[in-house]
Every structure is written in structure tokens, then in C-alpha cells.
């Protein structure tokens with residue numbers, strides 16, 4: 001369990017060094033998208049249209065924040081459950097998406113796609129939205145404003161805390177962690 | 185007949201939906217602290233520490249504990265000697281939700297049609313269960329129920345011959361299937377008996393109970409303890425990353441059943457157990 005500091009964008013080579021269980025602190029730009037935004041992104045890909053941001057070597061954070069109070073950058077901003085994005089993630093990984101941040105397990109198809117494309121899946125602590133928001137320094141809606149909390153935001157983060165769940169070597173912290181502490 | 189004006193209800197509801205989201209109940213916070221003492225996994229302890237820090241930030245800065253500020257679910261105990269004046273109870277509660285979610289900068293997470301999925305923009309309608317009780321008081325219990333944990337809920341019509349062992353197996357299986365998705369440590373709400381919808385309602389209702397409070401029925405209290413111990417041996421741990429603290433509590437409510445049925449419903453709450461109650 002190492003402590004790693006990452007700055008985005010992240011190369012395939014850098015991402016391959018991460019291991020399941022590593023504590024990672026991310027700085028730089030990350031993009032938000034959840035259910036409805038993923039649906040639209042994948043529709044664009046199917047129609048061979050350009051995405052609203054260059055996805056190569058970037059990280060997507062599955063989140064729908066609460067509205068920012070006056071004078072604040074963002075509201076509460078913890079991760080949402082990731083399996084709902086499983087249907088869409090392989091398409092984005094094929095385009096060079098380097099990592100995803102959410103919470104909860106992923107499908108085998110997504111795991112296989114991460115190994116193939118050299119990408120990782122990391123978890124932020126679900127339900128720690130007030131704490132996580134403090135690591136977000138800037139937030140700007142860059143697409144799908146009509147989706148409200150589900151719009152795509154460009155976030156500038158500093159030491160954003162996550163834990164690696166699936167690395168490019170096929171390890172899975174959810175399976176291995178639970179196995180280690182299982183007594184029943 | 186005691187009269188209660190709807191303005192008081194609107195006001196109380198709009199305040200309680202906000203405090204529920206900013207100020208986590210002491211029972212949950214205590215449960216985190218107790219879990220921290222017992223947690224063997226370093227990652228698990230790290231997660232619990234983050235949760236405690238998060239609760240503190242939310243409380244002092246009045247920001248939501250979690251960005252999913254939930255479906256507003258109400259259990260209302262309406263005294264039969266109460267006369268609501270100025271409008272109707274359901275509208276008053278919905279108006280309170282509308283105001284509270286706006287004033288508190290809470291997230292609006294409700295779509296008006298389950299298939300067309302357009303956001304209603306004000307987090308209404310709320311889910312409102314009204315129970316008629318004796319007396320002249322109006323007791324409003326509110327829970328901000330997140331989608332992540334609600335999605336990890338299950339109901340099964342067991343056979344009477346499956347018995348208590350069948351019930352236990354089903355509950356454990358539900359927790360395993362849910363794994364990291366409902367943000368463990370969780371509270372497991374269980375409804376046993378009644379009909380299909382009654383069991384589901386009991387499971388939800390059990391989640392309104394304070395953490396650490398046991399059922400008044402000795403055999404059910406024992407079952408709660410046994411299940412809690414078993415669940416915490418599963419190893420799922422905080423956020424599902426491995427560890428001892430998978431559940432903070434198990435709450436079970438029961439009801440008489442038909443000779444042919446043994447319904448069991450499991451409704452999971454995440455660690456963000458945001459509940460408030462007010463008496464008018």
C-alpha cells in the first residue's frame with residue numbers, strides 16, 4: 001500500500017505503476033460525468049462526433065455535486081456508484097480514457113477493458129462529500145448544463161484522495177480486501 | 185380537536201430536511217468511533233477517520249454530508265385528534281421539501297417520470313407514509329435516503345418451511361451482493377412477515393430506529409445481534425475495501441404472516457443515516 005502523487009494528464013506508463021490498495025493523491029484537471037452524461041458521450045462516439053473534451057489520458061470522476069453555496073467553488077462532491085456506468089465505460093476506455101473514480105464494483109467487461117487499455121479504477125470515499133469538496137479548487141460546467149447535477153464539469157483538484165481498486169495487472173481490492181478479512 | 189396550521193408543518197419540514205443533511209445524528213457518529221476502535225484494516229481505519237472528519241466539516245460549514253441528499257422519505261404519525269388547517273398535509277410536506285432543498289443548496293435528485301427521467305427541479309414529490317395514531321400530536325420522522333444504498337435492496341417471498349435459517353441466509357446473501365455499492369459501513373433494515381408491500385415498508389421503517397437500539401422482542405433482538413456479528417465477519421469492511429466494519433447495526437421489524445408466506449425484505453442504509461424527527 002504505497003502513497004502516490006499523480007498529476008493529470010496521466011500516461012499509460014505512469015498508470016501501470018499503480019497497484020490495487022495504493023493511496024493516490026491527484027492534482028490537476030479531472031472531468032465529471034455520471035449516468036446521463038455518459039449516455040450522451042457514448043451516443044456522440046456512435047455518431048462519430050467529437051466529444052466535448054479530449055478524453056485521452058484523462059480521468060473521469062463519477063459525481064453529481066450539490067449546488068455551490070454563494071462564494072463556494074462547489075457543493076458536496078463525493079462519488080456515485082459506478083456499476084451504472086459499466087455499460088458505457090469500455091467505449092470511453094477504447095478512446096484512451098486513463099482512469100475512472102467512483103465507488104463500488106465494476107463488471108468483468110470493464111475490468112478486461114482496463115487491462116487491455118492500460119487504465120485504472122479508483123474509489124473515493126462514498127459519503128465523504130463535504131471533505132472531498134475541500135480538495136476541489138475550481139469547477140466549471142463545460143457541457144450539458146441542462147442536466148443540472150449531471151452536467152459535465154471540469155474540476156481543478158489538489159491532492160484529491162482516492163484508493164486504487166482495479167489496477168492494470170488485474171488486481172481487485174474489493175475482492176482481495178474482503179477475502180483477507182473474511183471469517184465467515 | 186387540536187388545530188395545527190400547515191404553515192408550521194412547512195416550516196418544520198424545510199428546516200428538518202436541511203439539518204438532516206448537515207448534521208449527522210450522534211448515534212451514527214458514536215458508531216463510527218466504536219468501529220474505529222475495533223477496525224483491524226489500516227485502509228478501513230483511514231476510511232472511518234475520513235468519515236468522522238467529513239461529519240465535522242458538514243456540521244460546522246453547513247454543507248451536505250453527502251452529495252446525494254436523497255429522496256425525502258417521511259413517516260408521519262398523525263394523532264387522530266389533530267385537525268390540520270390551512271391546506272392539506274401532503275402538500276405542506278412537499279412544500280417544506282421544496283423550500284428546504286432550495287434554501288439549503290441540497291441536490292435535486294428526483295425525476296418526475298421513471299422512464300422519461302426529467303428532473304422535477306425541486307426534489308419533490310417526497311415519499312410520505314401516514315400512520316394514524318392516538319392523541320393530538322403530529323410526529324414527523326424524516327430520512328434523506330440516498331439512491332446508492334436504496335438500489336441495494338431486496339425482497340423475497342420465502343416458504344414458511346425455509347424458517348429462520350432461510351431468513352438469515354437471505355439477509356447475509358443480500359449484504360454480500362451489495363458489497364461495496366451502498367457505502368459500507370451500512371445499517372441493514374429488515375422486514376419479516378406481512379404481505380409483499382408490508383415487508384418492504386417494515387424494512388424501511390426499521391431504518392428510522394436509532395443505531396444501537398434493539399427490538400423489544402427478545403427473540404428478534406437476539407436475531408439482530410447474531411446477524412450483526414455474522415455480517416461483520418464477511419470481511420467487506422468500510423467502503424468494501426476489506427475490514428471488520430461492514431455493518432453498524434441490523435434492525436428487524438416483524439408482522440403476522442399468511443399461513444402460506446414468509447416475506448422478507450432487506451432495505452440497506454449507507455453510513456450517511458440522515459434522520460430527523462419533530463413533534464408538533
Ligand code: SF4
Nearest residue numbers: 127250330332367454
Ligand atoms: S450510498 Fe449513501 S453515502 Fe453513499 S453516496 Fe449514496 S447517499 Fe451518499
